[in-house]
Amino acid sequence: MSPGLHADIAARRGEFSLELQFSLAPGATAAVLGPNGAGKSTLVDALAGLVPLTRGEVVLGGRALERPSERLRLTPQERGLGVMFQGYCLFGHMSARDNVAYGLRARGVGRQRARAEAQVWLERLGVAEVGDLRPAALSGGQAQRVALARAMITRPALLLLDEPLAALDVSARAQARRLLAGWLAEAGTISLIVSHDVRDAVALADELLVVEGGRLTARGTAAELRARPPTAYVAAVLAEDA
Numbered sequence: 001m002s003p004g005l006h007a008d009i010a011a012r013r014g015e016f017s018l019e020l021q022f023s024l025a026p027g028a029t030a031a032v033l034g035p036n037g038a039g040k041s042t043l044v045d046a047l048a049g050l051v052p053l054t055r056g057e058v059v060l061g062g063r064a065l066e067r068p069s070e071r072l073r074l075t076p077q078e079r080g081l082g083v084m085f086q087g088y089c090l091f092g093h094m095s096a097r098d099n100v101a102y103g104l105r106a107r108g109v110g111r112q113r114a115r116a117e118a119q120v121w122l123e124r125l126g127v128a129e130v131g132d133l134r135p136a137a138l139s140g141g142q143a144q145r146v147a148l149a150r151a152m153i154t155r156p157a158l159l160l161l162d163e164p165l166a167a168l169d170v171s172a173r174a175q176a177r178r179l180l181a182g183w184l185a186e187a188g189t190i191s192l193i194v195s196h197d198v199r200d201a202v203a204l205a206d207e208l209l210v211v212e213g214g215r216l217t218a219r220g221t222a223a224e225l226r227a228r229p230p231t232a233y234v235a236a237v238l239a240e241d242a
């Protein structure tokens with residue numbers, strides 16, 4: 001088994017079925033691109049352990065996270081992934097610093113050490129001054145950085161980012177895109193970034209995974225897919241970025 005991520009996923013959500021397979025090498029950054037309702041968030045939820053697999057397996061760094069044939073299913077906490085959900089899902093009753101410290105606290109790190117480490121991450125992401133604020137008092141850009149710090153602080157083997165830039169306005173977005181690309185390169189972890197914005201996907205990821213109707217319809221670099229688009233959606237969406 002390769003040391004990266006191996007995902008063979010079959011999952012259902014109501015009438016919707018997701019069925020796809022892919023592997024990512026250590027350090028790879030891939031973007032999941034697809035139209036509304038294609039199953040991108042369901043894929044993130046399945047990897048994170050929030051939607052059960054009906055068949056298949058998820059193996060990360062040689063460790064099986066889920067394998068229904070063996071009734072193996074680690075809880076979201078046991079998987080130890082870094083997840084940034086759509087809309088960030090920060091804890092409203094905690095300060096930004098305690099939100100970031102949460103992953104360390106959940107792993108048994110003492111309060112003072114976890115808070116000090118969280119402050120280092122807030123500084124690293126350029127929002128040192130917001131540590132005492134509650135999420136409701138943060139701007140969109142600040143909340144994005146706090147959510148990212150929260151996902152990255154445990155140095156997870158897999159980082160799942162669901163629409164990490166969607167809540168930002170146009171002017172903040174271009175800068176945040178550049179910064180995020182730099183942070184992901186520095187982190188060196190496997191990153192899977194969900195986006196329906198092709199510019200974000202191309203800027204942040206080495207490779208695109210295209211999901212349509214719950215199936216993987218294309219995989220490759222933007223240049224490869226543009227040269228030979230396998231579906232009408234791929235042709236149309238990559239034309240936007242040309």
Ligand SMILES: Nc1ncnc2c1ncn2[C@@H]1O[C@H](COP(=O)(O)OP(=O)(O)OP(=O)(O)O)[C@@H](O)[C@H]1O
Binds near residue numbers: 036037038
């Ligand atoms: N809780 C749920 N119960 C039943 N069906 C659901 C549920 N959540 C999502 N779905 C359905 O699953 C399908 C995939 O949804 P999903 O949110 O994964 O798509 P997406 O690609 O992330 O879309 P978007 O770009 O709009 O966020 C959709 O048809 C949706 O209606």
